[in-house]
Amino acid sequence: MDLKPTFVREIFLANCAKSLKIHQLEEGECGCVLWDAGLVLLHYLLTKTGQQHVKGNIVLELGAGTGAVGLTSILSGAVCAILTDLPTHISLLVQNILTNLNVLNLSEVCGIQKSYSGSKLSRCHVSDKVTAQLLVGADVLCWGKESDAKVIMDIIQQVSDTRCAKPTQVTVLIADCIYYQEGVDCLLKTIIWLISKFSPHIEILCSFERRTIGNKQQVLQTFLDNLENKHQLHVTEIPHSDMDEIYQSEDISIILIKPFELRPST
Numbered sequence: 001m002d003l004k005p006t007f008v009r010e011i012f013l014a015n016c017a018k019s020l021k022i023h024q025l026e027e028g029e030c031g032c033v034l035w036d037a038g039l040v041l042l043h044y045l046l047t048k049t050g051q052q053h054v055k056g057n058i059v060l061e062l063g064a065g066t067g068a069v070g071l072t073s074i075l076s077g078a079v080c081a082i083l084t085d086l087p088t089h090i091s092l093l094v095q096n097i098l099t100n101l102n103v104l105n106l107s108e109v110c111g112i113q114k115s116y117s118g119s120k121l122s123r124c125h126v127s128d129k130v131t132a133q134l135l136v137g138a139d140v141l142c143w144g145k146e147s148d149a150k151v152i153m154d155i156i157q158q159v160s161d162t163r164c165a166k167p168t169q170v171t172v173l174i175a176d177c178i179y180y181q182e183g184v185d186c187l188l189k190t191i192i193w194l195i196s197k198f199s200p201h202i203e204i205l206c207s208f209e210r211r212t213i214g215n216k217q218q219v220l221q222t223f224l225d226n227l228e229n230k231h232q233l234h235v236t237e238i239p240h241s242d243m244d245e246i247y248q249s250e251d252i253s254i255i256l257i258k259p260f261e262l263r264p265s266t
Helices: 036-044 068-075 087-099 146-163 181-198 216-230
Strands: 006-013 018-025 058-062 080-085 110-117 120-128 134-140 170-175 202-209 234-237 252-258
Touching: 006 036, 006 068, 018 068, 018 087, 036 068, 036 170, 036 202, 036 252, 058 068, 058 146, 058 181, 068 080, 068 087, 068 134, 068 170, 080 087, 080 146, 087 110, 087 120, 087 134, 134 146, 146 181, 170 181, 181 202, 181 216, 216 234
Parallel strands: 058 080, 058 170, 080 134, 170 202
Antiparallel strands: 006 018, 110 120, 120 134, 202 252, 234 252
């Protein structure tokens, strides 16, 4: 996705009276634009209930696409946001990070470090100039690839060590990624791996549209069944009454996924 034409979508965040300027690709399919389920999740993060899931936490976004959801978590009080996606999506993530540094109040305090794989941008970390703590970053994480996940785990550990705050709570964000069976299978592997490494100090917010075309209903149901029945995770649906009163829809859900250790006692 390096240097492909983009158009800017301005997202006004009423709860904090700020606007993100999000570059989206003029052409493409997955990860190129911000879809409705992402809008619902990012606005939820700015509600009182939503802020409780990210404030003071390290946020990891999977399948970040434009990065709008992860960037919003910083405005909701996340101490760090790590935006991840396929290698071809990193340049778009970086473009949106750098475009919004002023909105995130980071431009005066940060240092920027970029890494390349050949001629292609493969990572960008924005860190505090004084403490060197990572504030926001774009990194490669291919679902189901343990080596990528281990790199992200090391980054999270470094942030935790810099803050001298142990244990650090990790919040994983997933927006509108449940639609292709093969991709969902790999996503599930990464979710389970992350939970095995950070449990019980991890939770996942996942938004999705309940699509009815083709096998989309079956793909979603299989994903939910695997979470609850196969892997014994605690899955609850966020009530619409807790979401932003404007940015919600009956066919878009947000679920909260927690490891078994955090299941409420009965």
